[in-house]
Amino acid sequence: MTLADVTYMPEAPAHDLEIDEINAEAFGPGRFTRAAYKIREGGPHDRSLSFVAMHGGQVIASVRMTPIAAGAGRAQMLGPLAVRPDFKNMGIGRKLVAMALAAAEKSSEPAVILVGDEPYYGPLGFVRIPRGQIEMPRPVDLNRLLAHEIVPGAVAELTGEVCHANLAKTPQRTTEPA
Numbered sequence: 666m667t668l669a670d671v672t673y674m675p676e677a678p679a680h681d682l683e684i685d686e687i688n689a690e691a692f693g694p695g696r697f698t699r700a701a702y703k704i705r706e707g708g709p710h711d712r713s714l715s716f717v718a719m720h721g722g723q724v725i726a727s728v729r730m731t732p733i734a735a736g737a738g739r740a741q742m743l744g745p746l747a748v749r750p751d752f753k754n755m756g757i758g759r760k761l762v763a764m765a766l767a768a769a770e771k772s773s774e775p776a777v778i779l780v781g782d783e784p785y786y787g788p789l790g791f792v793r794i795p796r797g798q799i800e801m802p803r804p805v806d807l808n809r810l811l812a813h814e815i816v817p818g819a820v821a822e823l824t825g826e827v828c829h830a831n832l833a834k835t836p837q838r839t840t841e842p843a
């Protein structure tokens with residue numbers, strides 16, 4: 666097996682079952698108690714910004730993106746990101762993150778946030794969100810709250826409790842182009 670056998674494509678409903686299996690394998694039953702999971706319960710993820718890696722007709726890795734709101738700010742939340750054990754450390758996770766970020770930028774998303782390991786996501790363009798700026802619906806290690814800004818100033822617009830964008834209480838602040 667080489668990387669040449671791995672293909673990437675936007676996520677489709679036909680991938681759902683395999684993605685659920687991959688996430689169960691990667692995160693176990695504890696995934697349902699995570700803060701990010703709670704936010705994702707609030708509404709659908711955005712398939713147009715979500716991608717899978719395929720090998721031999723099977724899904725071997727997945728990244729999803731979900732629209733979120735925090736105060737007047739809006740962003741996409743990246744995750745879950747998971748790669749089947751047999752395919753780890755081949756660059757597939759990094760490639761999926763890069764694809765999700767490129768798609769978010771192309772569709773003029775203001776920013777991408779996530780809860781994850783800074784040593785992994787830092788080199789992919791994520792930095793810590795200042796402590797206390799946003800709150801997650803369940804406890805998280807604040808060192809793991811990271812953001813990738815696409816539109817300048819967009820991360821500063823994210824304030825207060827993070828929820829699915831469909832449940833936003835505050836209208837989005839729209840910044841006029843300079």
Ligand SMILES: CC(C)(COP(=O)(O)OP(=O)(O)OC[C@H]1O[C@@H](n2cnc3c(N)ncnc32)[C@H](O)[C@@H]1OP(=O)(O)O)[C@@H](O)C(=O)NCCC(=O)NCCS
Pocket residue numbers: 691692746747748749752753754755756757758759760780781782784785
């Ligand atoms: C984390 C995960 C998505 C990485 O995907 P991958 O395709 O195996 O990783 P890549 O090939 O893109 O990158 C591999 C590099 O990242 C490093 N890495 C992997 N997980 C890491 C982590 N949690 N923190 C820091 N570095 C990490 C590897 O050591 C490797 O480093 P190297 O290039 O210096 O050898 C994958 O291991 C996985 O599915 N893990 C279980 C689920 C999970 O933890 N998801 C992330 C949620 S935050």
